[in-house]
Amino acid sequence: LVRRLPRRRDEARPLLRSAILAAAETVFAERGFHGARIQDIATKAGIAAGTVYNHFAHKDDVLVAILEEHSRELLEQLEARPDDPEDFAALLEARVGRLLAYVQRHRAFFAIAYEQGLFAGGAAPGARVSARPLAKVESFRSLFLGLVEQGIKAGALEPLEAEILARFLGGTMRAFVLSSLTDGRGDASAQEHAALTVDLFLHGAARRERATPGGRR
């Protein structure tokens, strides 16, 4: 899809594709997919409407490109890293923290992702652009599943149906993702949110009988 390589002059224009995606991200987020006009995107990107079609065959493809692109990056935040802690709770917190930080950096994307049901297995099918579930969306779900299964195996989580726990984790995170999106607090809170998310996910909201020192952050 990216065929124009940097040429002479100082820099180049393959950036256009990125510029279109960036503009589309904002516009889709503001107006929703159907409400967004190609012309809006083009204008925001500082180009002509026709130019969009030099990079994407259909309006749909612009959306798909955004979703795939960000989903990939999003997935990377959840993947294992060399310096990840051993302890499951700590591990979870690290990953959730990375994910929330990513969310804060790409708020517009998440507005779109929700519309397209990124986190939701069964959300508004009609809002979706494509009938088939987007590939990356599916892998996102598996990643949650994997995390949870790992937790169960490690004995850190209750041996419930993994599918259910995965949804619970998703739901919990969704709640905080929304907080991140809405609150407008600075990035500083990503780690706090992560800590709280993991804590609630693991121990719930019930009052702890005898709060041992340091037990609750």
Added chain:
Amino acid sequence: LVRRLPRRRDEARPLLRSAILAAAETVFAERGFHGARIQDIATKAGIAAGTVYNHFAHKDDVLVAILEEHSRELLEQLEARPDDPEDFAALLEARVGRLLAYVQRHRAFFAIAYEQGLFAGGAAPGARVSARPLAKVESFRSLFLGLVEQGIKAGALEPLEAEILARFLGGTMRAFVLSSLTDGRGDASAQEHAALTVDLFLHGAARRERATPGGRR
């Protein structure tokens, strides 16, 4: 679906209104708001397209009517009832159970509700029909808030920010609502789901050290 039957001239006609709403609920759920055509709704309601406009000024208003209507009923499920238990956990479970049962009876509505961000404070703004948050959506949120505040006061919940706990409750429920919508299991599971929802909300997913008998349902 609702044919105009020969009626006494003075009899209630607003049945048509209900028929339109019922048809719209299905169509919106299947195709999303933007993907649904007035003609589709009219056809499914067994009336002419123009007739819809005798009952609703705009397409938007049909959606709003659906949301308001169901939100009201939904709220009623969460409201206090004379026979509600005293114990917070039991109380919560009763209400959540009612709500999940309602969800199972109105799956189509929830597909729409998600698209419009019913549970989500900040979901897809672009997908929304109206910029201002729908009135009932807001009250739905307050109801969650009330529930949580009640729990905190009763000493059943950790004394955290109510807003956060409300979102956590919402996220948890959302996870199970999705299960209900997706699984396709019969209504039988509403209470099970409710129990699990409340349990996870209260105690989290972490493995309980020494599961005392009866500790986990």
Added chain:
Amino acid sequence: LVRRLPRRRDEARPLLRSAILAAAETVFAERGFHGARIQDIATKAGIAAGTVYNHFAHKDDVLVAILEEHSRELLEQLEARPDDPEDFAALLEARVGRLLAYVQRHRAFFAIAYEQGLFAGGAAPGARVSARPLAKVESFRSLFLGLVEQGIKAGALEPLEAEILARFLGGTMRAFVLSSLTDGRGDASAQEHAALTVDLFLHGAARRERATPGGRR
């Protein structure tokens, strides 16, 4: 396709379909299929552009409807009639006469028909709207074939390949059809043209050795 039946008032509007076809016939003839805009047709028909789509799903379908409609009528001119003469030459002249008269009454149609290769088995494939040969076009060809075969059987035509004679007949008629279209002479000449067409088709353009009085019409 015609579902609107005449209603109260004085006359009615199922005429709209006919009005659209009539307008399209003129516009297609003037500007060619690609050069004709739906808006042009609508304007000429005195209606809104969108209305065209209440009667035809695609621009293509308007053209197809014209071709099918006229082809059918055209075929009827060539078909046998009770009062057709016995003698092959006279028979041919009668039919060709009817056809030429029809041509003169529907000049615009023929401009379109040529563009779409109505007479031509292999004309400009690219100009055609649909890849598959139009059904009626094919039957038109068979009708020519039938005529010629009849002539061969009757011993009136040389026993050559029917396919070839059919084309020759088609080519001859085409020449006079064009004359009819171009000349702009009144309808009076339809029969003259027919007589000449048949005469040339049967006896060619070579000088008749001793033109017996009355031999050449």
Added chain:
Amino acid sequence: LVRRLPRRRDEARPLLRSAILAAAETVFAERGFHGARIQDIATKAGIAAGTVYNHFAHKDDVLVAILEEHSRELLEQLEARPDDPEDFAALLEARVGRLLAYVQRHRAFFAIAYEQGLFAGGAAPGARVSARPLAKVESFRSLFLGLVEQGIKAGALEPLEAEILARFLGGTMRAFVLSSLTDGRGDASAQEHAALTVDLFLHGAARRERATPGGRR
């Protein structure tokens, strides 16, 4: 198809022009004028789209160039040649034979020529690129006229209106040109077709009373 080969700097470059015309001939024939994109032509010619505009100011001009070019060559086939027979029938056959042979060598061109009404005085005006009759098309017509007038003068043709006989000749030839285009028979049949064309043109399709030996081929 024509790659730019390393050439001496002063060598003729207009080869590109020919390459473009050759490519355009094929593409126009396959898709029709309106259906052919400049990009298609450029691709088939192995050059960039912009390059076409270094040789032709407009898409129209490419078509005109093709028509003019081929029309000129086509006319040459019909012109008198030193070794042409004296006898009109033989002369006609020789020229028609040359023309049909040319047709077989340039099938693509004829698909275009028909679309643009090369043979037809009054065919699809809308399909035409330019409103004014193409210059060469006109001379083509005059040439037919000239041939026929010559025949009349020589006493070989009936003294009818030359215009009419010219059209009859055109129509007859058109029929066989189409045969040539459609049949896909090898070049071998050019002479046969020519003989038949001339025979039918001169003597018609009517059964000859007493076929004198050798009278009909």
Added chain:
DNA sequence: CATGAATGAGTCTTCATTCAT
């Protein structure tokens, strides 16, 4: 009040043409 054809503003998409490199 119901009807449903007519309306026409709104958008995606195409593609001839331009022009900086």
Added chain:
DNA sequence: GATGAATGAAGACTCATTCAT
């Protein structure tokens, strides 16, 4: 001269909304 990405005018088609019947 060649390149090919950018341009933007043009046009088919959709569908919410109106209104005469």
